[in-house]
Amino acid sequence: MADTVAITLTVNGVERQADVEPRTLLVHFLREALGLTGTHVGCDTSQCGACAVSVGGVVVKSCTLLAVQADRAEVTTIEGLARDGQLDPVQQAFWDVHALQCGFCTPGMVMATHELLAHSPQPTDAEIRHGLEGNYCRCTGYHNIVRAVRLAAEKLAERESTAAAG
Amino acid sequence: MEQYFGKAVKRVEDPRFLTGSGQYTDDLSLPRMAHVAMVRTPFAHARIRRIDTAQALEHPGVVAVITGQALRDANIGSIPPGWLLPDIKTPPHYAIAVDRVRHAGEIVAAVIAESRAIAEDAALLVDVEYEMLPAVSLGSAALASGAPAVHDEAIENVCFRWSIGDQAAVDAEFDRAAKTVKLSLRNSRLAPNAIEPRASLAQYVRASDELTLWTTSQNPHIHRLILAAFVLGIPEHKLRVISPDVGGGFGSKIFQYPEEVIVLYAARKLNRPVKWTARRTESFVSDSHGRDHESEAELAADDEGHVLALRVKTIANLGAYLTLFGPVVPTYLYGTLMNGPYRFRAIHCAVTGVFTHTAPVDALRGAGRPEATYLLERMMDRMAQELGQDPAELRRKNFIQPDAFPYQTPVALVYDSGNYEPALDKALTTLDYKRAREAQAALRKEGRYLGIGFSTYLEACGLAPSSLVGSLGAQAGQWESALVRVMPTGKVEVFTGAHSHGQGHETAFAQIVADDLQIPMDDVVIVHGDTAKVPFGWGSYGSRSAAVGASALKMALNKIRDKAAGIAAHLLEAAPEDVEMTGGQLHVKGVPERGKSFSDIALQAHLAHNLPEGMEPGLEATHFYDPKNFVYPFGTHVAVVEVDPETGRVTLQRYVAVDDCGPLINPMIAEGQVHGGIAHGVGQALLEHALYDEQGQFVAGSFLEYAMPRADDLPLFEIDHTVTPSPHNPLGVKGIGETGTIASTAAVANAVIDALGPFGITHLDMPFTAENVWRAIQGGKKAVA
Numbered sequence: 001m002a003d004t005v006a007i008t009l010t011v012n013g014v015e016r017q018a019d020v021e022p023r024t025l026l027v028h029f030l031r032e033a034l035g036l037t038g039t040h041v042g043c044d045t046s047q048c049g050a051c052a053v054s055v056g057g058v059v060v061k062s063c064t065l066l067a068v069q070a071d072r073a074e075v076t077t078i079e080g081l082a083r084d085g086q087l088d089p090v091q092q093a094f095w096d097v098h099a100l101q102c103g104f105c106t107p108g109m110v111m112a113t114h115e116l117l118a119h120s121p122q123p124t125d126a127e128i129r130h131g132l133e134g135n136y137c138r139c140t141g142y143h144n145i146v147r148a149v150r151l152a153a154e155k156l157a158e159r160e161s162t163a164a165a166g
Numbered sequence: 167m168e169q170y171f172g173k174a175v176k177r178v179e180d181p182r183f184l185t186g187s188g189q190y191t192d193d194l195s196l197p198r199m200a201h202v203a204m205v206r207t208p209f210a211h212a213r214i215r216r217i218d219t220a221q222a223l224e225h226p227g228v229v230a231v232i233t234g235q236a237l238r239d240a241n242i243g244s245i246p247p248g249w250l251l252p253d254i255k256t257p258p259h260y261a262i263a264v265d266r267v268r269h270a271g272e273i274v275a276a277v278i279a280e281s282r283a284i285a286e287d288a289a290l291l292v293d294v295e296y297e298m299l300p301a302v303s304l305g306s307a308a309l310a311s312g313a314p315a316v317h318d319e320a321i322e323n324v325c326f327r328w329s330i331g332d333q334a335a336v337d338a339e340f341d342r343a344a345k346t347v348k349l350s351l352r353n354s355r356l357a358p359n360a361i362e363p364r365a366s367l368a369q370y371v372r373a374s375d376e377l378t379l380w381t382t383s384q385n386p387h388i389h390r391l392i393l394a395a396f397v398l399g400i401p402e403h404k405l406r407v408i409s410p411d412v413g414g415g416f417g418s419k420i421f422q423y424p425e426e427v428i429v430l431y432a433a434r435k436l437n438r439p440v441k442w443t444a445r446r447t448e449s450f451v452s453d454s455h456g457r458d459h460e461s462e463a464e465l466a467a468d469d470e471g472h473v474l475a476l477r478v479k480t481i482a483n484l485g486a487y488l489t490l491f492g493p494v495v496p497t498y499l500y501g502t503l504m505n506g507p508y509r510f511r512a513i514h515c516a517v518t519g520v521f522t523h524t525a526p527v528d529a530l531r532g533a534g535r536p537e538a539t540y541l542l543e544r545m546m547d548r549m550a551q552e553l554g555q556d557p558a559e560l561r562r563k564n565f566i567q568p569d570a571f572p573y574q575t576p577v578a579l580v581y582d583s584g585n586y587e588p589a590l591d592k593a594l595t596t597l598d599y600k601r602a603r604e605a606q607a608a609l610r611k612e613g614r615y616l617g618i619g620f621s622t623y624l625e626a627c628g629l630a631p632s633s634l635v636g637s638l639g640a641q642a643g644q645w646e647s648a649l650v651r652v653m654p655t656g657k658v659e660v661f662t663g664a665h666s667h668g669q670g671h672e673t674a675f676a677q678i679v680a681d682d683l684q685i686p687m688d689d690v691v692i693v694h695g696d697t698a699k700v701p702f703g704w705g706s707y708g709s710r711s712a713a714v715g716a717s718a719l720k721m722a723l724n725k726i727r728d729k730a731a732g733i734a735a736h737l738l739e740a741a742p743e744d745v746e747m748t749g750g751q752l753h754v755k756g757v758p759e760r761g762k763s764f765s766d767i768a769l770q771a772h773l774a775h776n777l778p779e780g781m782e783p784g785l786e787a788t789h790f791y792d793p794k795n796f797v798y799p800f801g802t803h804v805a806v807v808e809v810d811p812e813t814g815r816v817t818l819q820r821y822v823a824v825d826d827c828g829p830l831i832n833p834m835i836a837e838g839q840v841h842g843g844i845a846h847g848v849g850q851a852l853l854e855h856a857l858y859d860e861q862g863q864f865v866a867g868s869f870l871e872y873a874m875p876r877a878d879d880l881p882l883f884e885i886d887h888t889v890t891p892s893p894h895n896p897l898g899v900k901g902i903g904e905t906g907t908i909a910s911t912a913a914v915a916n917a918v919i920d921a922l923g924p925f926g927i928t929h930l931d932m933p934f935t936a937e938n939v940w941r942a943i944q945g946g947k948k949a950v951a
């Protein structure tokens with residue numbers, strides 16, 4: 001067996017320690033070592049975006065990072081978004097407007113939408129389409145995904161204004 | 167009671183997908199699971215001189231290396247095609263090549279190890295000595311004399327020659343035609359690229375000598391039948407096939423693949439679970455591809471533009487091996503569709519199926535119908551152009567009229583129902599056609615090139631009447647099963663032979679059940695994808711789930727309702743024909759206050775303390791539904807594109823689609839199917855090309871080289887529908903899963919050619935990439951301002 005490296009990271013709020021082979025990709029670590037199989041692998045050339053997760057607050061393709069690079073980082077995967085059985089606004093928007101069919105691209109799309117809305121809370125359709133160009137979907141033609149991102153933006157804005165008012 | 171049919175009910179499957187709790191094949195892990203890496207040949211055609219596995223076997227963590235010879239020694243059979251044609255050549259297709267490889271990516275050995283990484287490392291250590299042989303990748307080149315032979319038994323690489331229609335009648339029409347047009351068309355090869363790569367996990371239980379295969383399948387029962395009875399040679403009941411959540415299929419997950427055979431063999435041989443998951447670069451060379459036709463087409467019309475006859479000659483590239491539906495896609499799913507929605511007097515379509523040194527070609531979303539529609543709709547536009555007529559009006563004048571159904575075409579099919587003009591009119595209105603043409607003319611003066619393209623498609627789906635397809639060479643029936651099991655508490659389990667890999671059956675089928683039994687949707691669960699649970703069924707492809715699968719369900723529900731009414735009548739001391747069901751209660755007509763709820767009846771059926779004389783206890787029904795005909799969805803799609811003459815770049819500006827697939831069970835799901843279908847067809851027109859070079863090297867082997875439609879390649883689609891029910895199934899429904907793809911490639915192609923008209927361009931082959939379009943513009947005449 002190859003040499004391993006000890007890493008410690010926080011995944012979805014839980015601290016995890018593990019010994020990993022230096023060449024292990026973050027996506028494989030999440031899926032195989034932690035059993036977080038919601039993060040998917042759709043390619044081996046970093047194009048499809050099915051593997052998107054948040055590392056240190058930035059959404060990245062977890063097939064482009066080694067697990068050791070996430071040492072000491074805060075990682076959020078699709079499994080970490082819903083709170084107390086409540087979908088988060090992006091998940092909910094995807095559900096509301098049928099922005100998923102087979103569901104395989106969905107975790108990556110939801111994570112990418114979070115990143116997009118973090119940078120541009122009120123995106124135009126063109127900005128949405130541009131912001132999602134790193135994520136492939138073969139099922140939806142992106143039509144309802146664009147609608148879902150719009151809807152999520154509205155919901156998040158509402159939540160902000162309620163929070164501000166409260 | 168709430169009516170669910172026709173309502174945009176949110177999908178019940180979505181929460182698990184949205185929270186990362188979906189369970190796809192690669193998500194599964196079993197104790198002691200080993201992993202496979204395939205050794206694939208980089209060569210298109212070579213003789214295998216020697217395979218040395220010693221070094222790989224010595225690599226720490228390697229469990230076994232399997233070769234083709236080992237499979238042959240174990241009597242593992244070839245993977246058979248499921249459809250035969252007269253005089254077809256069916257050379258064997260072994261899971262692992264034995265002495266010759268016939269396409270780049272073919273498996274020559276499988277390395278099994280403790281981890282995937284180890285297996286992949288060791289795969290590099292398998293030493294294969296090849297003797298290179300000449301290869302051929304293009305269908306027409308394979309037919310040329312002196313072309314390298316793919317299979318010794320297929321003379322001149324011909325797999326079959328097939329034709330349909332009356333050649334003499336076509337010749338006679340051409341003799342008297344006022345106008346004829348002719349085109350040579352290439353329908354480019356595509357890679358399917360479901361976003362979930364194929365994966366298979368096999369487990370062997372020695373005590374019972376049983377195998378379980380979890381695999382990415384659209385039709386687990388077909389997998390079990392073929393893999394058990396034809397390939398492994400084991401009793402069918404010794405193999406259970408489970409197809410859990412599947413991340414898109416589009417046809418590519420219909421077939422039985424070599425990797426499935428390998429994991430099954432290895433799991434039994436090693437007595438441990440064995441998993442394989444494709445890397446995307448493997449998917450590109452090992453998933454069955456789609457399309458790849460070279461055609462010559464001629465269309466004859468009278469001087470007013472009434473079409474008379476169509477003559478088609480097609481070379482269909484089948485790749486190196488026949489897979490399950492390989493022979494039927496370019497024949498019965500293609501030649502029979504040449505009539506479209508038009509009144510033809512005669513059609514003749516001749517297809518030569520050709521072996522080449524490329525990956526197998528089989529069904530891909532639409533399967534034969536997009537190829538036929540592309541050809542026919544290109545020809546209609548070419549004729550309109552030749553006659554100087556408006557392409558929409560030329561189509562309109564040729565439509566079969568609504569009172570002409572059932573309509574017998576000259577190419578075997580009998581259309582069940584249709585009303586084509588309202589869909590065209592709706593599309594023209596949505597588009598504001600007149601204004602769009604004016605804008606096109608105005609912009610042309612400014613040096614901008616807009617194109618408007620139509621596709622008034624028709625398709626045949628809902629596979630299929632079993633006796634009919636049997637007479638056409640299918641080695642299988644095409645009915646579907648449904649088992650409705652009511653539990654004592656009134657909760658309902660439905661087992662369907664249809665399979666959802668994105669289509670939302672867990673929702674749409676539950677809507678039908680909830681309506682028929684007048685119970686909440688929450689009380690219904692739809693089970694699919696497991697041969698140990700579901701009665702034999704043929705799965706989902708060819709847009710058959712609603713028309714055939716849901717029809718089977720409807721018929722089974724009728725049986726449940728009849729039995730429930732019988733029990734209610736007995737309890738209410740009435741005649742069964744006097745019992746009706748309203749507001750969730752079974753009651754005597756006109757006396758709703760003295761009723762029994764469905765769950766009361768379910769309980770009584772199981773307690774069986776007081777059932778009508780002779781009635782069996784329980785409340786369960788199975789129906790095997792065999793459709794009487796195909797169903798024939800149709801519609802009008804219109805694409806508006808702009809071509810930049812400086813760069814050749816094509817931008818899809820608008821896309822209008824009006825489809826008719828009968829009544830919609832769930833309009834939200836149906837529209838989603840249309841969206842995805844359109845994107846797939848637009849992808850073929852503008853971007854995608856699974857290209858081999860002449861020596862059979864695949865030059866589009868990853869997402870870096872193979873352009874998939876991205877969000878910013880597409881506009882929002884403008885979707886509408888008309889409703890013309892099918893008269894022959896109990897729900898009146900037609901299929902909607904493939905219409906978008908069938909229609910859109912032609913619509914976009916016609917729009918691009920329309921935009922390029924000023925450059926004297928009358929045809930261009932796909933994909934309309936900036937480079938291809940720019941070259942055509944350079945080669946064409948100068949634009950006339």
Ligand code: FES
Nearest residue numbers: 043046048049063
């Ligand atoms: S798996 Fe495709 S981008 Fe990471």
Ligand code: FES
Nearest residue numbers: 101105137138139
């Ligand atoms: S929902 Fe299937 S790939 Fe996006």
